[in-house]
Amino acid sequence: MTGPDHIAERIETAADALRAATRVAVLTGAGVSADSGVPTFRGPGGLWHNFRPEDLATPEAFERDPQLVWEWYDWRRQKIASAEPNAGHIALVELEEIVPDLTLITQNVDGLHEAAGSKHVIELHGCIWRVRCPAEGTVAENRQVPLSEIPPHCRCGSLVRPDIVWFGESVPGDAIAAACCAAEAAEVMLVVGTSALVYPAAALPLLTSQRDGAIIEVNPEPTMLSELTHLGLRGKGAEVLPQLVAAVRRE
Numbered sequence: 001m002t003g004p005d006h007i008a009e010r011i012e013t014a015a016d017a018l019r020a021a022t023r024v025a026v027l028t029g030a031g032v033s034a035d036s037g038v039p040t041f042r043g044p045g046g047l048w049h050n051f052r053p054e055d056l057a058t059p060e061a062f063e064r065d066p067q068l069v070w071e072w073y074d075w076r077r078q079k080i081a082s083a084e085p086n087a088g089h090i091a092l093v094e095l096e097e098i099v100p101d102l103t104l105i106t107q108n109v110d111g112l113h114e115a116a117g118s119k120h121v122i123e124l125h126g127c128i129w130r131v132r133c134p135a136e137g138t139v140a141e142n143r144q145v146p147l148s149e150i151p152p153h154c155r156c157g158s159l160v161r162p163d164i165v166w167f168g169e170s171v172p173g174d175a176i177a178a179a180c181c182a183a184e185a186a187e188v189m190l191v192v193g194t195s196a197l198v199y200p201a202a203a204l205p206l207l208t209s210q211r212d213g214a215i216i217e218v219n220p221e222p223t224m225l226s227e228l229t230h231l232g233l234r235g236k237g238a239e240v241l242p243q244l245v246a247a248v249r250r251e
């Protein structure tokens with residue numbers, strides 16, 4: 001069965017599971033910000049269609065050509081600065097107000113969950129609005145758009161880098177530990193807008209599933225996770241999530 005009635009029915013079933021849960025984990029990826037006009041990485045129009053990650057998102061690329069890497073991040077920062085949280089981000093804030101214990105784990109670096117008002121956010125891949133000085137080991141907020149200096153420097157004179165986890169680097173230990181705890185404890189994990197191709201994030205739903213937690217996926221396309229998913233809600237985050245949260249509220 002396909003069509004609007006079928007989706008409405010699945011949303012009701014997903015809402016029942018969320019309403020019954022005390023502990024919920026939400027895992028988001030680039031798709032949750034697609035409706036805000038922030039490009040995803042894979043798929044048509046995705047960033048990795050036009051750019052090579054090895055030229056822009058590795059420590060080697062930064063060492064080779066910090067100017068190029070920072071020009072790309074400056075361009076992305078400008079795109080994100082003009083984006084607003086969408087109805088999907090806002091629905092997740094409302095869900096946090098309903099569920100007794102909700103942890104939002106995101107792979108996104110755009111800060112749009114925090115801008116929407118989500119409180120318990122674990123950023124697995126860092127944040128585009130922070131810079132890190134490798135010489136001093138310090139991290140600072142930098143929201144200047146566009147940057148006045150490319151590449152930017154620390155007060156100590158060293159080059160700073162985006163505080164982002166690049167390919168070949170590890171997710172910060174405290175972030176992945178907290179994400180694993182939340183995934184293991186969750187009775188329901190809601191997975192929104194990720195292709196589930198990048199680890200360790202992609203393994204988190206397995207932790208929930210291994211402990212008999214339910215996986216609900218919101219994505220217009222099937223993904224690597226779809227086989228593991230108890231309920232697939234095929235659609236855009238900005239459309240499906242508000243309907244889902246309204247259904248959770250209805251009782």
Ligand code: OAD
Nearest residue numbers: 029030031034040041042107125193194195198221236237
């Ligand atoms: P991807 O670009 O790999 O996947 C985006 C997913 O969002 C796809 O499954 C799309 O079908 C889905 N999607 C597209 N539009 C959507 C919409 N309106 N609503 C809901 N879903 C939608 O992005 P990620 O899985 O987040 O790493 O990628 C993971 C990591 O790979 C990123 O964090 C990034 C990248 O390299 C770093 O920056 C470190």
